[in-house]
Amino acid sequence: MSESNGLATIESIDDLINVGDAAAVLEDAPQQESKRKRTGKNQKRVKVSRLKIDAGNGRIKFLADDYFDAIRSVVSQVATPQSMLGAFEWDGKSWLVGADAEVINNSKQRIEVGTTPGAKVKYFPQMVLGAIASHPTFLDGATRVNGDRTRRHLTIDIDCLALARGEELFSNLQKVKEFSKDGITYQLEWRYFIAHPEGYGAAIAAHKLIKEKDPEARQFYILDIGNGTITLTPYNCFGSKPLAGIPRSGSGGGVIAIVDKFSETANTGDHETIYLDQLRKALERSKVIDENGHKRYQAIVAGSRNDLGVNLATALQDWKDKHPATRRVLREVDDVLLDGDYVFCCGGGFEIPPIEDFVRSQFPNSDERSSAKGDRGASAEAEALPPKADRLIVLPNPGTIGLLGLAENQ
Numbered sequence: 001m002s003e004s005n006g007l008a009t010i011e012s013i014d015d016l017i018n019v020g021d022a023a024a025v026l027e028d029a030p031q032q033e034s035k036r037k038r039t040g041k042n043q044k045r046v047k048v049s050r051l052k053i054d055a056g057n058g059r060i061k062f063l064a065d066d067y068f069d070a071i072r073s074v075v076s077q078v079a080t081p082q083s084m085l086g087a088f089e090w091d092g093k094s095w096l097v098g099a100d101a102e103v104i105n106n107s108k109q110r111i112e113v114g115t116t117p118g119a120k121v122k123y124f125p126q127m128v129l130g131a132i133a134s135h136p137t138f139l140d141g142a143t144r145v146n147g148d149r150t151r152r153h154l155t156i157d158i159d160c161l162a163l164a165r166g167e168e169l170f171s172n173l174q175k176v177k178e179f180s181k182d183g184i185t186y187q188l189e190w191r192y193f194i195a196h197p198e199g200y201g202a203a204i205a206a207h208k209l210i211k212e213k214d215p216e217a218r219q220f221y222i223l224d225i226g227n228g229t230i231t232l233t234p235y236n237c238f239g240s241k242p243l244a245g246i247p248r249s250g251s252g253g254g255v256i257a258i259v260d261k262f263s264e265t266a267n268t269g270d271h272e273t274i275y276l277d278q279l280r281k282a283l284e285r286s287k288v289i290d291e292n293g294h295k296r297y298q299a300i301v302a303g304s305r306n307d308l309g310v311n312l313a314t315a316l317q318d319w320k321d322k323h324p325a326t327r328r329v330l331r332e333v334d335d336v337l338l339d340g341d342y343v344f345c346c347g348g349g350f351e352i353p354p355i356e357d358f359v360r361s362q363f364p365n366s367d368e369r370s371s372a373k374g375d376r377g378a379s380a381e382a383e384a385l386p387p388k389a390d391r392l393i394v395l396p397n398p399g400t401i402g403l404l405g406l407a408e409n410q
Contacts, residue, residue, distance in 0.1 A: 047141060047143060047155065048155050048156070048157055048191060049064065049138060049141040049142075049154055049155065049156050049157070050064060050156070050157045050158075050159075051063075051064045051128075051131070051132065051138070051156060051157070051158050051159070052064065052158075052159040052160075052403055052406050052407075053127075053128060053131055053158060053159070053160055053161070053403075054160075054161040054198075054402060054403045055073070055113075055120065055124055055127040055128065055131075055160070055162075056073060056113075056120075056226055056227055056228070056348075057073055057113055057114035057120060057226065057227040057228035057229075057254070057256070058072075058073055058113075058114050058226065058227025058228070058255065058256075058348060059071065059072060059073055059227070059348065060072075060073050060097070060098075060127050060130060060131050061400060061403045062131040062134075062135065062403075063403055063404065063406070063407070064135055064138050065135075065137055065138065065141075067135060067136065067137065068400070068403075068404065069134060069135070070400070071086060071097065071098035071099065071130065071131070071134050072098050072099045072101070072102065073112070073113035073114060073127065073227075074097065074098065074099070074101040074102050074110065074111070074112050074113070075095065075096075075097050075101060075110075075111045075113065075119075075123050075126045075127065075130065076095065076096045076097075076101035076102075076104060076107040076108075076109065076110045076111070077093050077094065077095055077107070077108045077109040077110075078094045078095065078096050078104060078106050078107055078108065079094070079106040079107075079108055080094060080106060081094045082094065082096055082104070083182055084096070084100060085098070085100075085133065085134045085136075086098035086100060086101070086130050086133050086134045087133060087181065088129050088130070088132075088133045088179050088180065088181045089179060089180040089181070090125070090126070090129060090176060090178075090179040090180070091175075095126055095129070095130070096130075097126060097127060097129070097130025097131075097133070097134070098130060098134060111123055113127070114227050114228050114256055115256070120228075121168055121169060121172065122172070124169050124172050124173060125172050125173050125175060125176050128158070128173060128176075129176065129179055133181055139152075139154070139181065139184075139186065141154065142154045142184075142186055145187060149184075150183065150184055150185060151184070151185050151187065152184060152185070152186050152187070153186070153187045153188075153189070154186050154187070154188050154189065155189045155191050156188060156189065156190055156191065157191050157192035157194075158173075158190065158192060158193050158194065159192075159194045159196060159406055160193065160194065160195050160196065161196050161197070161198050161199070161200060161201070161402060161403060161406075162195050162196070162197075162198065165195075166193065166194075166195025169193075169195065170190075170193040170195070173190060173193065174190060176188055196406070197233055197244040197247060198224055198226070198229075198231060198233075198247070198402065199222040199224040199231065199233060199346050199347070199402045200242075200244070200402065200405070200406065201401055201402045201403050201404055201405025201406040201407075202222050202224070202344060202346035202395055202398075202401045202402045202405055203220075203222050203233070203235050203242040203244065203344075203405075204241065204242060204405045204406070205344075205395055205396075205401055205405045206220055206222065206235075206242070206342070206344035206393075206395065207220070207235065207237050207241065207242040209344075209393075210237055210342060211237070214342075217237055217341075217342065218236070218237065218238070219234055219235060219236055219237060219341060220234075220235055220237055220242075220341060220342040220343070220344060221233065221234050221235065221333070221336050221341060221342065221343045221344070222235065222343075222344055222345075222346060223329075223333055223343050223344070223345045223346070223347075223359075224345075224346050224347040224402065225254055225255065225345075225347040225348070225349030225350060225355065225359075226254045226255070226347045226348055226349065227254050227255050227256055227348060228251070228252065228254045228255075228256055229249055229250060229251055229252070229253060229254045229325075230249075230250040230253035230254055230325060230326055230329045230330075230349075231247050231248065231249045231250065231329070232247065232248040232329050232332055232333060232336075232343075233245065233246075233247040233248070234246075248328075248329055248332055249325075249329075250323075250324075250325025250326055250328060250329040251325060252323075252325055253319075253323055253325035253326040253329065254347075254349060255283075255348060255349050255352070255355075257319055257323050257325075257326065258283065258315060258316065258319050258349075258355065259276060259279055259280050259283060260276075261315035261316070261318045261319045261322075261323075262279045262282075262283060262299075262308075262311065262312055262315040263276055263279055264315070264318070265311040265312075265314045265315045265318070266279060266301075266308050266311045266315075272304075274301060274304075274308075278301055278302060278303070279301070279308075281302065282299045282300060282301045282302070282308060282312075283299060283312065283352060283354075284352060285299075285300070286298060286299040286309070286312060286352060286353065286354050287353055287354070288353045288354055288357045289309075295357065296309055296310075296313075297309035297310075297312045297313050297354040297357075299311070299312045299354070309354075312354055313354075313358075316354065316355065316358040317358075320358075320362065330359075330362055333362075333363065333392075334362070334363060337363055337391055337392060340391070341391065342391045342393065343391060343392050343393070344393050344394075344395050345359070345392065345393065345394045345395060345398060346394075346395050346398040346399075346401050346402050347398060347399065347402065348398075348399040350394050350398035350399070351398055351399040356394055359392075360392065363392050
């Protein structure tokens with residue numbers, strides 16, 4: 001584990017320590033004992049709020065107090081303070097994060113994280129505060145400052161999924177000393193900031209499956225198709241928790257790239273232009289239709305009700321053949337499968353049936369029996385693990401397991 005300025009980057013839960021006490025490790029034993037005697041029984045117990053967050057290009061997923069939600073990765077600076085979920089004031093400005101940020105009328109600046117270069121790092125503080133402001137009970141854990149009803153204090157531990165360097169994200173987050181919501185100012189103390197590899201929760205779930213069904217396996221891989229990236233990450237599975245290797249990342253190879261290819265194929269010929277947001281929604285509700293053993297895709301566009309399933313099939317083939325990052329990562333997946341290792345799939349891309357179907361079709365040794373999708377318990381998931389010939393496995397709830405799987409770390 002590496003640590004600096006309150007930041008810890010871990011690959012195993014065994015590395016998790018109280019960062020605030022890390023400096024004490026460097027002191028000799030008598031000094032530590034003396035410090036304990038000085039603080040003694042008078043030391044006040046600190047109330048800590050814990051937040052798990054995946055601030056992605058398409059959605060901000062967060063988990064706290066057994067409440068999970070996902071909001072759109074859209075940040076708007078608004079002219080006047082708002083009293084709604086996702087709204088807050090910080091740094092002398094009013095902000096709104098989530099789906100409402102797309103449609104609010106008094107927006108002075110609107111940032112769509114997935115389509116704005118560098119936004120995922122630059123606007124990370126707003127994304128975290130937006131998640132906190134969208135949680136129905138998170139701020140209830142704040143304590144009053146000197147009895148003042150309008151000022152409260154929060155001590156927060158954060159587990160974060162991030163492909164970017166955690167040090168950079170934490171450095172940005174430390175700029176937030178306080179923020180306001182609904183007339184109350186919250187003073188913030190960031191106690192832990194734990195940066196996990198993207199898909200780490202999925203790796204925990206996959207590690208459990210392998211330990212139960214193939215205890216001799218030495219490693220496995222996580223294939224994560226998110227909104228902005230396609231990533232293949234190796235994991236060592238010798239210990240009690242998975243240890244990540246260097247990810248093979250395909251920046252720009254995620255769902256956004258598929259939508260772009262979809263737009264190219266759908267907007268050919270002499271007809272009214274179909275906009276990206278229409279195609280994005282058509283993709284999200286698309287289906288795989290089986291007609292007498294022959295599969296086809298269905299993608300209905302609102303308004304015209306035209307079925308662009310054929311265009312979607314062409315777009316997915318172009319995504320594989322013409323996007324360098326996708327082509328490279330999928331070729332590496334094929335190498336991994338031919339070498340006899342497991343590949344577990346997660347990410348929002350695998351929530352879309354035609355994308356899952358297309359990816360599976362690229363690897364003929366991995367058939368439909370290898371899907372562990374559905375709301376099943378751990379034992380059912382273990383039973384879903386296929387024979388060694390079928391090693392491409394879509395994890396249950398692939399769009400959220402990367403974050404929800406972190407609950408296994410507790």
